[in-house]
Amino acid sequence: MIPVWSALAEFSLGAVVLAPLLAAAVSMLVPLPARRVLGAAVGLLVAGLVVPLVVSVSAGEVPELVLGGFEAPVGIHLRADGLGAVFLAVTALVGLVLTGYAAVLPAAEGRCAGPKGWQQGHPGFWPLWLGCWSGLNAVVVSGDLFNLYVGLELVGLTAVALVALGGRGSWEAALRYLFVAVLGSLLFLAGVGLLVSVTGTLDIAQTREALAEVADPEAPLLALVLMTLGLGMKAALLPMHRWLVPAHSSAPSGVSPILSGLVIKAALVVLLRAWLWAVPLSGGAQSHAAVQWLAWLLGALGAAAVLGGSVLALRQTRLKPLVAYSTVAQIGYWFLAFPLLVSAEHDDALAAGAYGAVIALAAGHAIAKAGLFAAAGLLKDRYGTDEIAALRGAGAHHPALILAMGLCAVGLIGLPVSLGFTGKWQLATAAIGAGQWWLIVVLAAGTLLAAGYLLRGIAPLLLQSEDEPAAAKPVSVRERLGESAVMLLGLATIGTGLLGAWLGDLLGVGAWW
């Protein structure tokens, strides 16, 4: 790696967090049209900054930034390993497309109480979205436990505020989301406090070494339970998912894809950091049994989420709650692989396969779900409602949009050329390797149910509606541009499907094994 490239990678590690934060601060001083231009420009800048990081990681290096020049236990280290690079790239791709979508469509920003009543377009969207983007990048690259807490809190608070931009109907859902998100972060902080009392350091790598020598497994185990409980709340695992559907479906149409696609992944990344990097599972047999039991519990909850979420999605009559329940179901897949990650007989190939499956599923879900939610939001803003019955025959005016929704559905169902398929395939092979046959059954059932509820949402748009369609006003240029953004995400779902192999060895860089 030529030194100038690795120096650029180190610089962009800090810049990828601080550039959107600076833009968020500056955007609070400028009027609304200038905020849209600033948002689009910074979106491009951040996407550009992510490129050197991904290149240096795919070349096998792990760029590391020692903030302020103070070494680990005192200062904070920022690291971009394989997991970090993948989620930085996915966040940059989806974030850039959604920034364009929101800049083009004022209705996507939310509804604000203007002098003449509720107007479409909200100036508050831009500082909050850029702050959320910076928080997402901060969580993904951070190598310090307390810094993870501050990043999670930044993402959580900006996400709550973004939901609240949706006008009167969304305030209650936003407050409920605030309670759950902050309680989750506080439980995570309690876990960090427990770990610090045992290891004496906050850096993740040093925590791993310190925990290896710790004799009694009790404190790290309770810390892991606390962190899993807190992050399970923030990632809306099944029993703790009730805040997700009202929040994601009442949010403005530019915000729902951000929430379902990106914000949920922050909690998943921190959970993987805690489970795989921070707390080594090579502890005594007794602790290992407890961790096994915990992993199996997460697997069972994941299976319940896949089946329960899909059945609930089937019963929805409106498009946005249907897509929100689909998120609850897809979250189940990531936790389904936990028993394989923590397999008893320690063969790393199996764990690597399961780990690659989780990341592929999460990345594929981010792109596909963002596209689907943006399309649903666009239809809702245009026709005033997202009742599936009322949208019957809307496809006639938006052929490209329906095609894009179809491509995203391919990614969500997990049909061949998509990351969803790569993930499910790796999960199936890992499950067969570990002899967990029940996993295959859940995978198959989940795929069928996903096909069921997605078709149930998209098919009515294509049918010819009996009564002549309401005199809809002609589709404006802005809406066409919005549709092209959704098409970009649909094509990305298929495009990233071809990168399955490259993703596999990218994840190998700096992995925990």
Added chain:
Amino acid sequence: MLTGLDTITWYLMIAAAVTVFGMVRLLLVRDLLARLIALDVTGIGVLLTLVALAARSQAPDAVLQALVITGLVIAVAFTGLGAVLIRRIEGARDDDDAAVPDRAPDEQTPGADSEQDHGLSPHDQGGDPQ
């Protein structure tokens, strides 16, 4: 039991009790302001754990105290946002109760989305561009 205890462990147990008390109350009570205060009490419980850990060394540990100050400012941030949201929600509800007579019953459906469509409180019935 009390003999084997030292000051730090005593405060750690108080912190655990306060955290659990706040968390359970948050999950059970329905009133919004009570839930916000319970959330803040949970925050205070967790910060109490951190300060008790900081007080183990003779001169209290500077890094853990800095973390607690950071936690305190984050607590005031989310409590402030929660308070403003409660005020907006209850402002909207006062209006619904006050404006019930002149609003057609079907508009009163509590569905979050239909509520948002007409969006506007009656006495502000400006042209709501659709």
Added chain:
Amino acid sequence: MSFVLEILAAALIIGGAFFFTVGTLGLIRFTDVRSRLHALTKADNLGLGLVLAGAALWLADWAIAGLMLLCWLFALAGASVSAHVIGGLEADHAAEREPMHHNDAAGSPEAGDDR
């Protein structure tokens, strides 16, 4: 530190604590706002003064004694301003609330008509 000073400091602090309890007792026992304010501001402030004097005596250091005096004066200022404001607010809104404690002939509060 001579023995007499210690006795005196302890006596002052105990006296201060006594006045605090009397003030709180007054807060509980009295019914209307003004007499509660009266009890609180007078008894508690005197109690605070005694406790601070006892502490200054106990520490036997003039700088700290000066600091304690400043604390006491600041507490006095705060207590008197807030008492004055509460009293003022209570006077403004006295008309709205139905009469507090003069019991009517039939004992049934005819709150309905005079609101």
Added chain:
Amino acid sequence: MISSLDITLGLAVLAVTGLCLIPRSRLVITMGFLALGIVVTMVWLRLDSLDVALAEAAIGTGLLSALMVWLAVRSPEPPGAGGMQPSPRLPWLRPLIGLACGGTLAVVAAAVWFRVDQQLPAWQAGVEDQMPDTGVEHPITGVLLAFRAYDTLLESAILMLTAAAVLALCRGGGLSDPGTHRLGVHQTSAPMPPVPSALPWAARLLAPALMLLGLWLLFAGSAESGGAFQSGAVLAAAFILLRTSHVSLGAATAHWLRPVLVGGVVVFILAGLAGPVLGLPWLSWQPEWAFAAVLGVEVLLTAGIAAGLYTLFLTLENPEGVR
């Protein structure tokens, strides 16, 4: 053995927590929350961390209680939510569940804390010998603004974005109208409830003293206890006091609130950018100009925090039309 003071203080914390959570009237739990702030401040002092006690007293007890009391007074009995009444069917069920799982969780946590063999933090040596090149003597300010400056930057960004969020919930999303960027927060000119004359007199008398106290806390922060957050909270308290006593701050706030709110974070990031410009990692300051950088950032951070906390209070009231 633990001293009787610790036992009484610990039980006092539990008692006030109960007072703060169990009662059914909103005003009582707000007063309980105020008392909890005071008792916890004393616990911080007992664990001799003075900075945290100052921060808790200024931010936790002071500002949060101002927001909560305003909220509780504005809508004393919760409309519609049927908030506090026990569920009609089994009124004893919820407290029973609460008590049961609360008790078990507390016992488990206490058992783990009691048995864990704790480790002293590994960074104490590192903090002492790297202290000189942070430019400040007080260790906590050194940690906040040099060793873990990244945490403090993100956390002051959190406060700024929370202020942006509450402004977004105002009329016009915090802008006077879409064209201009002048702050149109309705509250800057909205009337406050009438207050007897004693409060304005006292507020005007106290305001300079509070400003002086805030600035002293800020500059003392580099050598002894104090710092940006405590002084920001005291300054915000001074503004709230002036606002409640009808001192007309509208013009100044409408013009200056937004730039001051944003200034702290912008200068912090630009100062952090000085590192990479000189070939060092982010947020690193040369020992010779470290003190100037830390002080400059701390002054603007204090102004930003004061503006952020004041915005929380300012936008608490519903402007009509934003129901």
